[in-house]
Amino acid sequence: MSKGTLFDKVWDLHTVGTLPSGQTQLFIGLHLIHEVTSPQAFAMLRERGLQVMFPERTVATVDHIVPTDNQARPFKDEMAEEMMQAIERNTKETGITFYGIGSGNQGVVHVIAPEQGLTQPGMTIACGDSHTSTHGAFGAIAFGIGTSQVRDVLASQTLALSKLKVRKIEVNGTLPSGVYAKDVILHIIRKLGVTGGVGYAYEYAGTTFEQMSMEERMTVCNMSIEGGARCGYVNPDQVTFDYLKGRDFAPKGADWDKAVEWWTSIRSDADAEYDDVVVFDASEIAPTVTWGITPGQGIAVNEPIPTPDSLAESDREIAEEAYRYMDLAPGTPIQGTKIDVCFIGSCTNGRISDLREAAKIAKGRHVAEGVKAFVVPGSERVKQQAEAEGLDRVFEAAGFEWREAGCSMCLAMNPDKLQGRQISASSSNRNFKGRQGSASGRTLLMSPAMVAAAAIQGAVTDVRELL
Secondary structure: OOEOOHHHHHHHHOEEEEOOOOOEEEEOOEEEEOOOOOHHHHHHHHHHOOOOOOHHHEEEEOOOOOOOOOOOOOOOOHHHHHHHHHHHHHHHHHOOEEEOOOOOOOEOHHHHHHHOOOOOOOOEEEEOOHHHHHHHHHOOEEEEOOHHHHHHHHHHOEEEEOOOEEEEEEEEOOOOOOOOHHHHHHHHHHHHOOOOOOOEEEEEEOHHHHHOOHHHHHHHHHHHHHHOOOEEEEOOOHHHHHHHOOOOOOOOOHHHHHHHHHHHHOOOOOOOEOOEEEEEEHHHOOOEEEOOOOOOOEEEOOOEOOOHHHOOHHHHHHHHHHHHHHOOOOOOEOOOOEOOEEEEOHHHHOOHHHHHHHHHHHOOOOOOOOOEEEEOOOEHHHHHHHHHOOHHHHHHHOOOEEOOOOOHHHOOOOOOOOOOOOEEEEOOOOOOOOOOOOOOOEEEEOOHHHHHHHHHHOEOOOHHHOO
8 A cells, every 4th residue: 555645644644533344534624515415415414413513614605506697596497596595594504604606706616615725735625526636736635525425524524435545647748839737637537547546546746747837737636536536636835835825715924834834744755655656758648639428538639539449348338339429430530520519617627727728719719600609717706817817808709608607518507508419629527428418419528728729610629720
């Protein structure tokens, strides 16, 4: 087993005890909740006559079901309105901090916690959402959990978990122009597979990650779960500290200096032992697009869709299913594939740096005829900042719709949905069948800049041609 890694240190520091099952009872420092997975958890507490043990350690927002165009209440969708009323009631009754629409702090849960400085190195973080791994970018150990576990954290501030192995994923070198953090994680998942990380925490290391901004690191950690890993993290460094300093919930004054000293001490030791190490070269990563129905079915934009005989035997059955569902022929180029809808946003790529990169491509150009393109900021703060920089005007002049903050078409539990067999270029994290709201809709994952390029050209395009 691993030894001396950040994961080991944080795990040991938060261990309450060992349960009869052999699992660890782990203390959770920060609990994040939203409107979809929390109502049942609160109901289970009431059924058992239990209280929320540490309401000050839980923070709530709304994101999944929130409309991004018309946010007038009551929502047109009755179930969405019920979920809104439930979280408003539950947080009020239990004293949990709630960031609702119009608070200035509402947004996708994995965007608002980092931007407010709630997410910090050395924490254990849990949320009823699979992409909680995002917060590992700060050197935290962050888990997505199910509704019954949301109940457990509310009632006890602990979780029963089995300790993971640790795989170090090193990427070294400078990323070529037109290649972004999204391409890095799609490349890693392509190479290691969607189940390659099962039983592991991923530690991202190497000079490529050292050069990345915090927002880029969050993009990579966000999709750790798509590679089968329960969590992914980057060791905290000066980039981390510079990002956190001065944020709402970051330590202040002398406490800041103490925090930085402690955060530095929990970094993986120079002689840390890992269960596995994998190394990649940044120069070999190209703008990447998924062609199939899992995030692991990705290729460089200038590569053809793989033929069955080029794949491992274990991958051929799912590839055949993908060819049929996506209506894409093996051996043909992915570049030039016609696009109906272009979506920029999500907890993966809805931050200010993502919008800036997409705006660079959109500026002075226009969305192709027949393409619906829209931009959804990850939070009210991101929206405000983007508008202060004039990004909204750039997008609107180019024919993109500019929306309110929310999860939007990442998972389509709101009015933003694909229709029929529409095919989308999406900066989100999953391309499963039906993921974006239509049982037959098709999703191609790519970076925000690549989505903007697809919107302008009306087809999958190598963004490098537009830079």
